[in-house]
Amino acid sequence: MMPGTSALGQPYPYRRVELVEPDWTRFPGWADVTSEQWGSVQWQRAHCVKNIKQLQALLGAGVAEAFYADLGRDQAERATMSMLIPPQMMNTMVPHLPPSDPGFTDALYADPVRRYMLPVFSDRRTDWPSHPHSTRDSLHEHDMWVAEGLTHRYPTKVLAELLPTCPQYCGHCTRMDLVGNSTPVIDKLKFDLKPVDRIDAMVDYLRRSPGVRDVVVSGGDVANMPWPRLEDFISRVLDVENVRDIRLATKALAGLPQHWLSDPVREGMERVGTLARRRGVSLAIHTHVNHANSVTPLVAQATRAMLDAGVRDVRNQGVLLDGVNADSRQLLDLCFALLDGAQIMPYYFYMCDMIPFSEHWRVSVARAQELQHSIMGYLPGFATPRIVCDVPFVGKRWVHQLHEYDTERGVSYWTKNYRTSIEAADAEALERRYEYYDPIHTLPELGQAWWRRHGADPSAAAHAAARASREAAEAQKEP
Numbered sequence: 001m002m003p004g005t006s007a008l009g010q011p012y013p014y015r016r017v018e019l020v021e022p023d024w025t026r027f028p029g030w031a032d033v034t035s036e037q038w039g040s041v042q043w044q045r046a047h048c049v050k051n052i053k054q055l056q057a058l059l060g061a062g063v064a065e066a067f068y069a070d071l072g073r074d075q076a077e078r079a080t081m082s083m084l085i086p087p088q089m090m091n092t093m094v095p096h097l098p099p100s101d102p103g104f105t106d107a108l109y110a111d112p113v114r115r116y117m118l119p120v121f122s123d124r125r126t127d128w129p130s131h132p133h134s135t136r137d138s139l140h141e142h143d144m145w146v147a148e149g150l151t152h153r154y155p156t157k158v159l160a161e162l163l164p165t166c167p168q169y170c171g172h173c174t175r176m177d178l179v180g181n182s183t184p185v186i187d188k189l190k191f192d193l194k195p196v197d198r199i200d201a202m203v204d205y206l207r208r209s210p211g212v213r214d215v216v217v218s219g220g221d222v223a224n225m226p227w228p229r230l231e232d233f234i235s236r237v238l239d240v241e242n243v244r245d246i247r248l249a250t251k252a253l254a255g256l257p258q259h260w261l262s263d264p265v266r267e268g269m270e271r272v273g274t275l276a277r278r279r280g281v282s283l284a285i286h287t288h289v290n291h292a293n294s295v296t297p298l299v300a301q302a303t304r305a306m307l308d309a310g311v312r313d314v315r316n317q318g319v320l321l322d323g324v325n326a327d328s329r330q331l332l333d334l335c336f337a338l339l340d341g342a343q344i345m346p347y348y349f350y351m352c353d354m355i356p357f358s359e360h361w362r363v364s365v366a367r368a369q370e371l372q373h374s375i376m377g378y379l380p381g382f383a384t385p386r387i388v389c390d391v392p393f394v395g396k397r398w399v400h401q402l403h404e405y406d407t408e409r410g411v412s413y414w415t416k417n418y419r420t421s422i423e424a425a426d427a428e429a430l431e432r433r434y435e436y437y438d439p440i441h442t443l444p445e446l447g448q449a450w451w452r453r454h455g456a457d458p459s460a461a462a463h464a465a466a467r468a469s470r471e472a473a474e475a476q477k478e479p
């Protein structure tokens, strides 16, 4: 036996995996597509899958009709996001089988990327499809807008939602209230101001706010903003003396790497990257990859191009999703694919937020804590992602940071050490406990029965749960 190895082995057996671009010609609709077409961002955008008819044309006759019926029912009754999948992303679903294979439909149902990009009705819970406390803007970002689209939640940083669209729409999008087209279930909020006025108002707020040093430039996805306008915005933010960090949020680095590889974008990034370096500002890209299958050689190339252009770091903020990646092996496979294959830093995994119809994706805080424990020690410390819960009215908290946890009713209580922009005059903001709710189907039977009794009135349920957990804590203290 080699020194340092054990007959039992490690729970996670690391081995270096080479990235592979799946063969897109396995799909009948793309059988004749050339590498040149595939590499063109215009071709990719023009061939996004936007509806069931296009999906059928792409996959051919091999997929069971029942799958399309399942998908259609989801779009009519559950989906909070419309369908929009770039070819690059579509190609990471069932990467090893052609649709003519007899096992393709089952593999498509089980596929991790399909499970969040192309949700079907039978994926969702029927007992509790939504948590009683789920809301459209579950993080209350709009409540904290200091200018339209500019959320000031943390003391030193702001989130600028520049636009409400993305090159791809994720089923679990936390900004489903604003982002994307309306669906039969969700009528989307619309910005009131013209884009130019909205951006002026954001820059004006930054100039007036010396306490803000960090700007997350998001949306939507910045890849949908015409580059000259994005470059202009970044340059204006770079002119604000107090801003020291700018992070550009784009899932398209993985979903549409062709955008970031296109010449105008690379050249433009080189200009703002040089300017940022000269001014001592860290310009970074934050992307959103949820499964190792999405990390392909083109994603690695796009990342390399951005690092070469002067972006200081590319980091990943994935979302922890049951059926996609909520498993230590899947998380570690993804982190190593990002780090070894593409030089993307695993940074965060967010717990899926409490938006409508997300219960089948969400996991409990206890499960998230177990997952955090199970991935410790394999990756370098600087690349070990933190699993975080974005607690309404609080912000991101590491999952082990909870103050109190009622595991029977699935209510965790959290505290905070700063005021958001809506609590400047709230003397109790730092004393209060803030709730986060586990999915009800993960609770013990007693807890599920409690929600069946109290779930119809969420605000009364919150009070009743808090009272019940206080009483339980008191009873434990009694001799």
Ligand code: SF4
Pocket (backbone or CB within 6 Å): 165, 166, 168, 169, 170, 172, 173, 174, 175, 179, 219, 220, 221, 251, 252, 288
């Ligand atoms: S890329 Fe981000 S903002 Fe766009 S749909 Fe996905 S999660 Fe939402």
